[in-house]
Amino acid sequence: MNDIAIKVENLNLKYIFINSMGVKKYIANILKKNKSRTKEVLALTGVSFELEKGKTLGIIGSNGSGKSTLLRVLAQLYTPDIGKVALYSESVALLALGTGFQPELTGIENIYLSGLLLGMSKETIDKKINEIVEFSGIGDFVNSPVKTYSSGMKARLGFSIATNIEPDILLIDEILGVGDEAFKKKSNNRIKELIESNKTVVLVSHSVAAIREVCDCVLWLHKGEVVKFGDDVIGITEEYRNCLRNSK
Numbered sequence: 001m002n003d004i005a006i007k008v009e010n011l012n013l014k015y016i017f018i019n020s021m022g023v024k025k026y027i028a029n030i031l032k033k034n035k036s037r038t039k040e041v042l043a044l045t046g047v048s049f050e051l052e053k054g055k056t057l058g059i060i061g062s063n064g065s066g067k068s069t070l071l072r073v074l075a076q077l078y079t080p081d082i083g084k085v086a087l088y089s090e091s092v093a094l095l096a097l098g099t100g101f102q103p104e105l106t107g108i109e110n111i112y113l114s115g116l117l118l119g120m121s122k123e124t125i126d127k128k129i130n131e132i133v134e135f136s137g138i139g140d141f142v143n144s145p146v147k148t149y150s151s152g153m154k155a156r157l158g159f160s161i162a163t164n165i166e167p168d169i170l171l172i173d174e175i176l177g178v179g180d181e182a183f184k185k186k187s188n189n190r191i192k193e194l195i196e197s198n199k200t201v202v203l204v205s206h207s208v209a210a211i212r213e214v215c216d217c218v219l220w221l222h223k224g225e226v227v228k229f230g231d232d233v234i235g236i237t238e239e240y241r242n243c244l245r246n247s248k
């Protein structure tokens with residue numbers, strides 16, 4: 001039996017984008033015969049790790065270190081330039097603010113769409129729909145287009161969908177603090193339930209306390225590279241904290 005849920009080998013990903021610059025700079029560049037307006041950012045370099053089924057991995061790192069990019073590669077939204085990701089599971093869902101909704105569709109329609117995209121049958125979603133709506137606490141808004149929701153409402157519905165449809169692998173991008181105090185408590189409890197169940201969870205967070213509370217292992221990224229990976233959650237997060245303090 002394969003106990004590995006995620007195997008990542010030598011991931012490399014770079015963003016290439018048009019560098020917006022003022023007319024003066026553009027003309028100066030042309031005069032210098034540098035006509036290129038494209039810019040490259042190496043977001044991930046040589047990232048490798050394995051995660052066992054049922055474990056919770058915390059991803060830490062300072063701003064721009066590649067955490068969200070890595071989650072998007074795991075969610076198969078982005079294709080790496082080099083390297084491989086193998087997911088040994090039936091379904092994977094990414095829970096991140098501002099992703100995954102079709103704004104013109106209602107909350108209900110988005111719930112069905114998300115469930116179907118995760119390979120669930122309509123009958124299974126029918127059984128779960130009441131729980132999803134109730135947990136989200138958005139009430140009658142569920143029948144209105146998502147574009148009319150506040151960002152908090154979108155976050156609550158997204159959280160409720162991703163955690164109730166129970167994908168085998170749940171990827172969570174820095175959303176532990178969404179909603180009001182009551183929803184925060186409810187959502188943190190739900191995450192803990194998932195973590196204690198057999199789900200494989202990958203969690204990006206700037207909160208060392210949250211990582212320590214729920215994670216079995218930790219991956220520390222810096223400028224797209226792995227600094228440390230392992231199950232010494234306290235040790236690695238302490239080193240990370242010291243590094244942040246020293247860089248201030």
Ligand SMILES: Nc1ncnc2c1ncn2[C@@H]1O[C@H](COP(=O)(O)OP(=O)(O)OP(=O)(O)O)[C@@H](O)[C@H]1O
Nearest residue numbers: 015017041043061062063064065066067068069070
């Ligand atoms: N769509 C994009 N186009 C160009 N560059 C990008 C894009 N998204 C991210 N980047 C760059 O890639 C690098 C990694 O970004 P990423 O968002 O993965 O980091 P992060 O660790 O999640 O950051 P944060 O903690 O601030 O959310 C950064 O240098 C960022 O500026």
